[in-house]
Amino acid sequence: MRITAPEAYQRTEIVVIGSGPGGSVTAATLASAGKDVMLIEEGQDLEQDSCAPFSFTEMKQKYRAGGITAAFGRPSVAYAEGSCVGGGSEVNSGLYHRTPVGVMEQWARDYQVDFFSPDSMTRYFEACEAVMQPAPYPATLPKASSLLRAGAQERGMASYDVPRLVEFSDELDEQGVNLSRRRSMTETYIPLFFRNGGTLLANTRVSRVARQRSCWEVHAIHAGKQPIMIRADKIFVCAGAVHTPALLQRSGIRKNVGKTLSLQPMIKLTAEFDADINFSGMGIAGEQVSEFSPELSFGCAISSPAHLAVNLVDEPGGPASAADKHRKLISYYVMSRGSLNGSVHALPGFDDPVVRYKVSEAEFNNLGKGVKALTRVLLAAGAKQVYTGLSKLPRIESLPETDAMPNTLTPDAANIMTVHLMSSCPMGEDKRKAAVNSWGRVHGHAGLYVSDVSTLCTSPGVNPQGTIMALALRNSEHFLKVES
Amino acid sequence: MTNEIVLTGTRGWLGSRMLHALVNGLTDYPDIAVEPGTRLRCFYRDGEALVDTGLHDEAEVDVLPVFGDLSNPQDCARLFKDTDSPLLLHTAGVIHPSRVRDFFSSNVDGTLNLLKAGSRVGCKRAVIVSSNSPIGCNPSPDHRFDEESPYNPYQGYGRSKMEMELRARDYAAELGIELVIIRPPWFYGPFQPPRQTLFFSMIKEGKAPLVGSGLNQRSMVYIDNLCHGLSLAARLPQAAGNTYWIADAEPYEMRKVIDTIETVLEKDFGMQVAHKRMRLPSVVGDIAYWVDGAIQATGLYHQKIHVLSEMNKNIACSIEKARRELGYEPKIALREGMRRSIAWCLDQGMSI
Numbered sequence: 001m002r003i004t005a006p007e008a009y010q011r012t013e014i015v016v017i018g019s020g021p022g023g024s025v026t027a028a029t030l031a032s033a034g035k036d037v038m039l040i041e042e043g044q045d046l047e048q049d050s051c052a053p054f055s056f057t058e059m060k061q062k063y064r065a066g067g068i069t070a071a072f073g074r075p076s077v078a079y080a081e082g083s084c085v086g087g088g089s090e091v092n093s094g095l096y097h098r099t100p101v102g103v104m105e106q107w108a109r110d111y112q113v114d115f116f117s118p119d120s121m122t123r124y125f126e127a128c129e130a131v132m133q134p135a136p137y138p139a140t141l142p143k144a145s146s147l148l149r150a151g152a153q154e155r156g157m158a159s160y161d162v163p164r165l166v167e168f169s170d171e172l173d174e175q176g177v178n179l180s181r182r183r184s185m186t187e188t189y190i191p192l193f194f195r196n197g198g199t200l201l202a203n204t205r206v207s208r209v210a211r212q213r214s215c216w217e218v219h220a221i222h223a224g225k226q227p228i229m230i231r232a233d234k235i236f237v238c239a240g241a242v243h244t245p246a247l248l249q250r251s252g253i254r255k256n257v258g259k260t261l262s263l264q265p266m267i268k269l270t271a272e273f274d275a276d277i278n279f280s281g282m283g284i285a286g287e288q289v290s291e292f293s294p295e296l297s298f299g300c301a302i303s304s305p306a307h308l309a310v311n312l313v314d315e316p317g318g319p320a321s322a323a324d325k326h327r328k329l330i331s332y333y334v335m336s337r338g339s340l341n342g343s344v345h346a347l348p349g350f351d352d353p354v355v356r357y358k359v360s361e362a363e364f365n366n367l368g369k370g371v372k373a374l375t376r377v378l379l380a381a382g383a384k385q386v387y388t389g390l391s392k393l394p395r396i397e398s399l400p401e402t403d404a405m406p407n408t409l410t411p412d413a414a415n416i417m418t419v420h421l422m423s424s425c426p427m428g429e430d431k432r433k434a435a436v437n438s439w440g441r442v443h444g445h446a447g448l449y450v451s452d453v454s455t456l457c458t459s460p461g462v463n464p465q466g467t468i469m470a471l472a473l474r475n476s477e478h479f480l481k482v483e484s
Numbered sequence: 485m486t487n488e489i490v491l492t493g494t495r496g497w498l499g500s501r502m503l504h505a506l507v508n509g510l511t512d513y514p515d516i517a518v519e520p521g522t523r524l525r526c527f528y529r530d531g532e533a534l535v536d537t538g539l540h541d542e543a544e545v546d547v548l549p550v551f552g553d554l555s556n557p558q559d560c561a562r563l564f565k566d567t568d569s570p571l572l573l574h575t576a577g578v579i580h581p582s583r584v585r586d587f588f589s590s591n592v593d594g595t596l597n598l599l600k601a602g603s604r605v606g607c608k609r610a611v612i613v614s615s616n617s618p619i620g621c622n623p624s625p626d627h628r629f630d631e632e633s634p635y636n637p638y639q640g641y642g643r644s645k646m647e648m649e650l651r652a653r654d655y656a657a658e659l660g661i662e663l664v665i666i667r668p669p670w671f672y673g674p675f676q677p678p679r680q681t682l683f684f685s686m687i688k689e690g691k692a693p694l695v696g697s698g699l700n701q702r703s704m705v706y707i708d709n710l711c712h713g714l715s716l717a718a719r720l721p722q723a724a725g726n727t728y729w730i731a732d733a734e735p736y737e738m739r740k741v742i743d744t745i746e747t748v749l750e751k752d753f754g755m756q757v758a759h760k761r762m763r764l765p766s767v768v769g770d771i772a773y774w775v776d777g778a779i780q781a782t783g784l785y786h787q788k789i790h791v792l793s794e795m796n797k798n799i800a801c802s803i804e805k806a807r808r809e810l811g812y813e814p815k816i817a818l819r820e821g822m823r824r825s826i827a828w829c830l831d832q833g834m835s836i
Contacts, residue, residue, distance in 0.1 A: 114655075115658045211634075213634060213636070214633075214634055215634075438654070478654070478657060481657035482653045482654060
């Protein structure tokens with residue numbers, strides 16, 4: 001059920017704040033067990049078909065602040081977050097990875113995450129995969145992928161087509177590639193949530209939560225003006241790596257909250273080819289080079305006209321040439337794993353918290369190495385020129401020129417951005433570091449839980465959605481076991 | 485009851501009484517006695533003296549002491565060694581430590597170590613003793629806590645017990661152990677520690693602190709009533725996964741507690757009592773509360789200030805759920821319980 005005109009005071013058993021992959025899995029799992037669940041989302045309630053995928057409209061409607069938010073630091077890191085029912089899953093490429101085994105072992109050891117091991121996680125990954133059905137391209141790869149693969153092979157590197165959370169149809173696009181449609185939260189867990197009697201309240205921003213004698217109170221603003229208050233026995237905060245810690249801090253909960261923030265710093269490169277490769281409606285290419293993973297990876301980025309324009313914004317006449325030449329342009333990314341060098345601080349009186357991130361020397365090294373390697377791969381793939389995003393060498397046209405490329409980056413050398421932020425409320429029983437326990441309960445607070453990307457102890461080095469969903473399922477099932 | 489039992493806190497007040505009850509039964513609750521052939525493994529801290537159960541050599545109950553430290557997982561594993569699907573009765577807990585962190589290492593880590601070690605030998609049920617402190621104080625004298633009352637922990641001790649309850653539930657859920665949490669308030673009765681005997685002496689000498697009006701309500705539990713509750717929680721299938729308040733039938737007014745002890749000393753034991761109180765304004769209790777909080781914030785703990793801080797508070801619970809679901813019925817109330825308590829002290833050669 002959707003509530004569009006909420007009453008000022010409401011009562012429910014469980015409130016889930018945020019409807020991204022963490023919140024949707026949590027809400028659907030709890031509702032399926034017969035709990036009375038209200039799912040609150042700050043963004044709009046829009047169908048996936050409300051706009052074209054990867055378009056300007058999508059950026060405006062479904063990203064926070066149109067996708068223009070930045071973490072302070074030198075350099076500042078631009079970041080983008082989904083802000084709509086379904087959260088990041090509605091706007092991302094849907095690349096699916098399980099958490100790397102070594103990363104899980106490291107979390108269990110370094111943060112004392114109880115009952116957590118690669119073996120114990122398998123069934124949660126499998127359960128989420130049964131719903132989400134990640135799949136690689138069934139037949140022909142998109143041109144962006146096959147070019148990257150050919151270039152990587154030429155340079156002696158292996159690459160592979162990462163499974164994606166999409167549904168492939170038998171229909172083919174103009175390059176003979178199967179068309180696909182995102183299997184986002186609004187196509188999977190949100191309908192499951194509705195089928196099990198869940199209530200969705202969109203367009204509602206939670207300002208704070210407060211513990212009262214017999215329940216929790218959720219204070220929120222609906223549609224930018226109407227104050228509402230919801231009483232609940234239990235609260236799950238799933239508002240993402242920036243807004244989860246900000247909400248907890250506004251509610252007076254600060255221990256290990258927002259003190260660590262990780263993000264995966266990313267640089268976008270755009271390759272220009274002679275032939276027409278790109279076309280509007282080209283599917284997302286999932287090819288990734290994992291030669292240096294998990295510390296460094298590179299692969300295909302979203303290359304729709306809207307995203308190309310953003311990627312070329314620093315080129316003289318870039319956005320215009322992106323529009324002119326977009327059939328010849330494909331964007332790729334270099335992504336470093338990310339450290340815990342960031343923080344989130346809510347400021348009294350401001351809606352948005354201050355987000356800081358300091359790119360470490362190791363990450364500058366990774367990015368420098370990655371930009372150079374990827375440029376060579378793209379040239380080997382036949383690119384006429386590569387827009388590197390570097391301020392000193394913005395365009396590279398031949399292999400010899402790459403020798404002059406720096407091996408490491410400096411703060412003012414490139415535009416760094418990210419779409420993966422995490423680890424601002426890490427989980428575990430080590431109370432010196434962890435904000436929440438091994439199953440997401442906020443330390444020192446009964447009935448308050450976090451179940452989203454914030455609880456990842458560190459960056460997993462891969463796209464985090466698979467990790468988020470499996471952890472959310474694990475937390476929810478544990479909650480149900482304890483409550484029964 | 486299963487025929488293997490692991491008991492912790494054996495040397496403690498409750499643990500030693502429970503051991504006595506399991507071996508011999510209690511006058512008012514003879515059913516607590518275990519069946520012949522039962523094996524009891526009793527945990528003692530290193531260096532503690534054994535509890536004398538009065539067992540003779542041919543007894544059919546096998547009592548085996550095990551020494552160690554609950555915060556050490558290996559010691560916990562040793563406690564459960566060679567047992568098969570035992571029942572865990574966990575009564576150990578630090579009540580008045582010198583440092584706040586001891587609350588956590590003993591109450592939280594010790595409990596989790598026990599559950600983990602128990603699950604490895606097929607422990608199906610664990611009964612753990614918590615306290616009233618995770619729930620705090622009642623908002624008014626006529627208010628009663630029940631098992632649905634939210635956590636509102638009283639200082640460091642309350643937080644450690646809240647953590648113990650929450651984490652024990654987390655662990656038990658993952659390990660497949662039926663957990664029963666027992667919350668007793670202030671208890672009294674034979675085997676009491678010296679601090680309680682001191683309280684009797686203060687009343688006799690007219691130095692008992694009466695903070696405020698003394699009209700505040702305190703739930704108390706006579707120790708044998710508590711043993712009865714523990715025994716039901718250990719045996720009955722319907723207790724699985726539940727929390728119960730176990731106390732005397734009704735809470736008592738604080739001034740009535742002091743009056744009753746005074747009456748027992750005078751009428752039942754013919755002692756000369758001073759018939760005086762050390763009357764302190766309620767604010768003393770409030771100041772003690774803040775001082776207690778401030779001391780605990782530094783990581784230290786002061787027993788007398790902590791106890792004083794609770795003297796003017798309402799801490800009253802309802803035992804309806806235990807009555808309804810377990811058939812718990814406390815047979816001893818304040819007057820009789822205090823009489824037995826004082827008789828025991830005198831019997832032990834203590835002077836009041």
